Amino acid sequence: MRLPLHTLRPAVMLFALALLSACASGPRNNISLIPGDQVAAQTSKEGLFTQPVKWEHKKPGCKGECPTIKLDSIVFPGNKKLTELVDHALATMTGISTKGVQPYDSVAGYQDYFWKTAAPRDSTLLSAKTRYRNKNLTVVELNTWQYLTGAAHGISATQFLNWDNDHHIVLALEQILQPGKLPDYVAALKAAHQKWLAGNADARHDPQTYNRLWPFQASENFAFTDQGLVIKYDTYQIAPYYFGQPELLLPYSELRDILQPQYLPAQG
Known part of the structure; x- marks a missing residue:
């Protein structure tokens, strides 16, 4: 999927x-x-x-x-x-x-x-x-x-x-996700977006207008890092131009049941 x-x-x-x-x-x-x-x-x-x-x-x-x-x-x-x-x-x-x-x-x-x-x-x-x-x-x-x-x-x-x-x-x-876990990935990304909005003064000031102009978008533009998957957006995708290119972090701790085990940190 x-x-x-x-x-x-x-x-x-x-x-x-x-x-x-x-x-x-x-x-x-x-x-x-x-x-x-x-x-x-x-x-x-x-x-x-x-x-x-x-x-x-x-x-x-x-x-x-x-x-x-x-x-x-x-x-x-x-x-x-x-x-x-x-x-x-x-x-x-x-x-x-x-x-x-x-x-x-x-x-x-x-x-x-x-x-x-x-x-x-x-x-x-x-x-x-x-x-x-x-x-x-x-x-x-x-x-x-x-x-x-x-x-x-x-x-x-x-x-x-x-x-x-x-x-x-x-x-x-789709290679790094467990079978059938795409909806869970999108849900985790949406939750990270909500956390990002909580620190966004524009969104807090008028959330209804902000969400209408800059609604959440799912994305496959992911990158592995030591901390988790980083999802990066282009300008204008989820925020006005002056916000630059927002990044959302999905920590590995929140992806234990979503990512294939071989793409999670090794347990020491």
Whole structure:
């Protein structure tokens, strides 16, 4: 069972092929992805080796105000598949100004397209970083920010990739949940959202209006951390623009009967 498409973030659909390949292999049942002695830390330093790749380019031959692209990403030496997936995902997350399928599938292809179509003040930032790592799992956080000439502000988007280091696949939500537990996951997420609203001054001031304008949305955009699953939302999804990109935390203690046992912290 999957969440209805209208509840999903648009960026999730960009990884449909990756998720389908992930579903081809079942979850492991003989290890824990989250070492029990690391739960107190926010980020583990173990995992796949990474190297940074950074550059900032201005449209060739342009004088004065010029379109720009900045890349602050990572590559995985020895892991071509994940390196190419990160590159492809960042490129396809830029499709805010096109209709249908983008005419590019890589950052290099996007750059060529951008120089041909960008207005003078258009700007794009593409970034990728590891959010969590251990020997079995590498979580990559992908971020894009785009400013279109004349707009009031830029548009941002975030997507997580939960990469199984051994099987070389992206883990889909249905793989990490116990059978039939999707409704329980959504309920736990909704409860976390209610806690988040309790600390939101705007929501407390006029809850009826706030819930009408910014209703709860379920999401499959999850990331493993030492503390639990983090669910991250884009701007405008569950809050006004000035709230940025809200994150909701589902602690592992609340997921004992929801997650597959091998994706819970090891018990010492």
